[in-house]
Amino acid sequence: MDGIEPYWIWLAAGLVLAGLEMVVPGVYLVWLAVAALVTGAIVFVSAPPVMMQVVCFVFLALIAVFSAKRFLRDTPIVSSDPLLNNRVARMIGQIARVTDAIESGVGRVRVGDGEWLARGPDLAVGQRVRIVGGDGGYLLVEPVTLIADEGTAPPTA
Known part of the structure; x- marks a missing residue:
């Protein structure tokens, strides 16, 4: 050149x-x-x-x-928020409300402003549930007891 x-x-x-x-x-x-x-x-x-x-x-x-x-x-990547891209894991422990009755183990719950498919025991519409895990696109839920909802201790005898 x-x-x-x-x-x-x-x-x-x-x-x-x-x-x-x-x-x-x-x-x-x-x-x-x-x-x-x-x-x-x-x-x-x-x-x-x-x-x-x-x-x-x-x-x-x-x-x-x-x-x-x-x-x-x-070299591992260390994150300050390891659940950033795992929406289901971020919801574990939150309280949700049943919007479509959970029948035969499947229904829908409202979490925040969205609805999710849910698996858990049969529950009626309006009942409160706690998110305990995830299974694919489903949230695994369990019913919340009244005592846990109010944050009070059970009566002593």
Whole structure:
């Protein structure tokens, strides 16, 4: 190429890929940027033919991507809210009201502003239930006793 050394092209490509990593969500382009920057350093030192430069970039990109994949897979992601995407688990312990009678173990309950399919003992419309778990798209419920509802202790003898 006239006037431009090949290593400058690789270094510029690496910087552009690193810049795009800031704009595009994910962790993909950074590894290609690393491969391009290392290829640029190799081309600066040894000046291989263009085909060897491309092969070097491809191998370095594969090594970087697979190394990162292995490293990131072994690193656990710690969340401040582990139930963030598990709506059923977030509802365990909440009180709901039966909207469609639970008959033969299946009915509907209202939780907040939504209705959910529910499984539990047969209950009439309007009864209050406590969510105790989930089974696929169903909430597992149990009836709430009057004493637990009022928050009072049972009478002593």
